[in-house]
Amino acid sequence: MGLLSGLIGNASEVDSEEVERFIDSALIDGEQVEKAYKVIRDVMVFTNKRLILVDRQGVRGNKAEVLSIPYGKITKFSKESAGTFDLDAELKIWLGSEPNPMTKEFKAGDDIDQVYKILSQYTLG
Secondary structure (H helix, E strand, O other): OOHHHHHOOEEEEOOHHHHHHHHHHHOOOOOOEEEEEEEOOEEEEEEOOEEEEEEEEOOOOOEEEEEEEEHHHEEEEEEEOOOOOOOOEEEEEEEOOOOOOEEEEEOOOOOHHHHHHHHHHHHHO
Protein backbone atom coordinates (compact mmCIF):
# COMPACT_ATOMS: atom_id res chain seq x y z
CA MET A 1 0.00 0.00 0.00
CA GLY A 2 1.33 3.44 -0.84
CA LEU A 3 1.95 5.65 2.19
CA LEU A 4 0.05 8.58 0.69
CA SER A 5 -2.92 6.37 -0.12
CA GLY A 6 -2.96 5.03 3.44
CA LEU A 7 -2.65 8.48 4.99
CA ILE A 8 -5.66 9.81 3.13
CA GLY A 9 -7.72 6.82 4.24
CA ASN A 10 -8.01 4.71 1.09
CA ALA A 11 -8.18 0.95 1.26
CA SER A 12 -5.60 -1.35 -0.31
CA GLU A 13 -6.05 -5.06 -0.87
CA VAL A 14 -3.99 -7.35 1.36
CA ASP A 15 -3.13 -11.02 1.06
CA SER A 16 -5.91 -13.28 2.40
CA GLU A 17 -3.46 -15.75 3.97
CA GLU A 18 -1.79 -12.95 5.93
CA VAL A 19 -5.18 -11.81 7.23
CA GLU A 20 -6.24 -15.38 8.14
CA ARG A 21 -3.17 -15.67 10.37
CA PHE A 22 -4.05 -12.34 12.01
CA ILE A 23 -7.72 -13.16 12.71
CA ASP A 24 -7.46 -16.96 12.93
CA SER A 25 -8.97 -17.01 16.42
CA ALA A 26 -12.06 -15.17 15.17
CA LEU A 27 -12.79 -17.54 12.27
CA ILE A 28 -15.16 -20.46 12.74
CA ASP A 29 -14.97 -23.91 11.15
CA GLY A 30 -15.51 -23.70 7.40
CA GLU A 31 -15.07 -19.92 7.29
CA GLN A 32 -12.69 -18.62 4.62
CA VAL A 33 -11.41 -15.16 3.80
CA GLU A 34 -12.62 -14.01 0.36
CA LYS A 35 -11.03 -10.53 0.23
CA ALA A 36 -9.33 -8.24 2.73
CA TYR A 37 -8.50 -4.54 2.60
CA LYS A 38 -6.32 -2.43 4.88
CA VAL A 39 -6.60 1.29 5.70
CA ILE A 40 -3.45 2.35 7.59
CA ARG A 41 -3.80 -0.14 10.51
CA ASP A 42 -7.47 -1.08 10.21
CA VAL A 43 -8.65 -4.09 8.19
CA MET A 44 -11.93 -5.02 6.43
CA VAL A 45 -12.26 -8.78 5.94
CA PHE A 46 -14.94 -10.33 3.73
CA THR A 47 -15.39 -14.01 4.55
CA ASN A 48 -17.84 -16.54 3.17
CA LYS A 49 -19.96 -16.01 6.33
CA ARG A 50 -19.62 -12.35 7.44
CA LEU A 51 -17.85 -9.04 7.25
CA ILE A 52 -15.18 -8.55 9.92
CA LEU A 53 -13.85 -5.07 10.71
CA VAL A 54 -10.64 -4.82 12.73
CA ASP A 55 -10.03 -1.42 14.33
CA ARG A 56 -6.41 -1.27 15.55
CA GLN A 57 -6.08 1.19 18.45
CA GLY A 58 -3.31 2.77 20.47
CA VAL A 59 0.05 4.18 19.50
CA ARG A 60 1.50 0.80 18.51
CA GLY A 61 -1.79 -0.73 17.41
CA ASN A 62 -1.53 -3.52 19.99
CA LYS A 63 -5.16 -3.10 21.06
CA ALA A 64 -7.79 -4.06 18.51
CA GLU A 65 -11.57 -4.07 18.33
CA VAL A 66 -12.97 -6.83 16.11
CA LEU A 67 -16.49 -6.13 14.82
CA SER A 68 -18.40 -8.99 13.20
CA ILE A 69 -21.28 -8.16 10.87
CA PRO A 70 -23.33 -11.12 9.61
CA TYR A 71 -24.27 -10.60 5.98
CA GLY A 72 -27.94 -11.01 6.97
CA LYS A 73 -27.78 -7.72 8.91
CA ILE A 74 -26.76 -5.75 5.82
CA THR A 75 -29.94 -4.16 4.45
CA LYS A 76 -28.46 -2.46 1.40
CA PHE A 77 -25.14 -1.48 -0.11
CA SER A 78 -23.83 0.66 -2.94
CA LYS A 79 -20.64 1.36 -4.81
CA GLU A 80 -19.40 4.48 -6.51
CA SER A 81 -16.67 3.79 -9.01
CA ALA A 82 -13.63 5.96 -9.54
CA GLY A 83 -13.97 8.65 -12.18
CA THR A 84 -11.70 10.71 -14.37
CA PHE A 85 -10.97 13.37 -11.76
CA ASP A 86 -12.10 11.51 -8.64
CA LEU A 87 -9.64 8.61 -8.47
CA ASP A 88 -11.23 6.93 -5.46
CA ALA A 89 -14.10 4.46 -5.36
CA GLU A 90 -16.51 4.30 -2.43
CA LEU A 91 -18.43 1.47 -0.79
CA LYS A 92 -21.47 2.20 1.41
CA ILE A 93 -23.09 -0.43 3.64
CA TRP A 94 -26.33 0.08 5.58
CA LEU A 95 -26.94 -2.06 8.67
CA GLY A 96 -30.41 -2.83 10.05
CA SER A 97 -32.51 0.30 10.48
CA GLU A 98 -29.53 2.66 10.78
CA PRO A 99 -30.18 5.71 8.58
CA ASN A 100 -26.51 6.42 7.87
CA PRO A 101 -24.28 3.99 6.00
CA MET A 102 -20.83 2.79 6.93
CA THR A 103 -18.56 4.22 4.23
CA LYS A 104 -15.19 2.93 3.06
CA GLU A 105 -12.92 4.48 0.41
CA PHE A 106 -11.01 2.34 -2.09
CA LYS A 107 -8.14 3.55 -4.22
CA ALA A 108 -8.60 3.39 -7.98
CA GLY A 109 -6.41 0.29 -8.45
CA ASP A 110 -8.46 -1.86 -6.06
CA ASP A 111 -11.26 -3.90 -7.56
CA ILE A 112 -14.34 -2.56 -5.77
CA ASP A 113 -16.45 -4.54 -8.27
CA GLN A 114 -15.13 -7.78 -6.74
CA VAL A 115 -16.11 -6.60 -3.24
CA TYR A 116 -19.54 -5.64 -4.56
CA LYS A 117 -19.92 -9.15 -6.04
CA ILE A 118 -18.93 -10.72 -2.72
CA LEU A 119 -21.53 -8.63 -0.88
CA SER A 120 -24.12 -9.49 -3.54
CA GLN A 121 -23.34 -13.19 -3.34
CA TYR A 122 -23.66 -13.42 0.44
CA THR A 123 -26.45 -10.91 1.12
CA LEU A 124 -28.69 -11.79 -1.82
CA GLY A 125 -27.89 -15.51 -2.13
